[in-house]
Amino acid sequence: MMTAAELQAFEREVADAFEAKQITAPIHLSDGNEAQLIAIFQNVKPTDWVFSTWRSHYHALLKGVPRDLIIRDILAGRSMALHFPEQRFFTSAIVGGTLPIACGVAKACAPGERVWCFVGDMTASIGAFHDAERYASGYALPIRFVVEDNGLSTNTPTKETWGHGTEPVTQRYTYTRTYPHVGGGVYVAF
């Protein structure tokens, strides 16, 4: 398992390469969450799957993807799309993009395997997360969603965008329908 200092040194190396114009694609660097991730990855096995985002260097390193492979892909301009099938490491640069994919992988996991899906706090507040969390919970899928909450969506304060009110706005009633989904219940040959 890499140490916090080694993780930080990796990101510094990437930043230096970017600032030296050796990388001609966007990079998204991590810092400040080394201890949390190192603790989480103590429970991630080599046979587990890890789903990450456009900010994925730490996750890839801690999953056990060889450092030189990660650097190779970052230098090639693929920082936002690191994929390592051999290590079962998948990312998406689309907000919430990995959520259903992670659920599908979890549905077909072999006994003892687990899926880890890392998302930001904005992703955790959108409909795609609601869908994935409800389905995964409903079917007790072997998956763990990890919300990495820095309070920001890119540079926007996540909570400010949603508002702070808690006003009830939904009403529900129940009923039973006797008609089928379509038609009146009798076959008609038009």
Added chain:
Amino acid sequence: MSPFSQAVNQAMRKLAEDERTIFVGQSVAYDGAAIHASLDGVPMDKRLEMPVIEDFQVGFCIGLALQGKIPICIFPRIDFMLLAANQIVNHLDKLPVFGWDAKVIVRTTVGQKYPLDAGPQHTQDHTEAFRLMLRTTHVEQVRRADDVGRAYDAAMASKRSTLIVENPS
């Protein structure tokens, strides 16, 4: 059952013979819609009924495919697939680009206007729009019963994903 519907049902039964296939969508396990009838003869343990969450459904199928399955991802109408465009365009179509060896067969229909006209949100044909957005996914619209079996055979033989739009003429 029309010759076209018979051809589709035959194709579904053939797909079901491969142990890797799984049929995913709405009305695949519960009766009351044309999709269900098209799967007549497909074993129930190969069907996975989904909530109505189109984008999730495609993503979920991608996940199954990453695990070695060949999902048949079914939508009753191509109109509804606009809600799944993110997973289809940004993820399914990019699997080969990202180095993943996995595929999904997406199956849908164009709603008919005769003898019943299902209206402006159930009769659109977005086949060309999807064709323009997709780079690695094969898009095929089948109009004749004779073409149905060949289209699904080709989808099974391909290493890439396929979108098949059933639109009987």
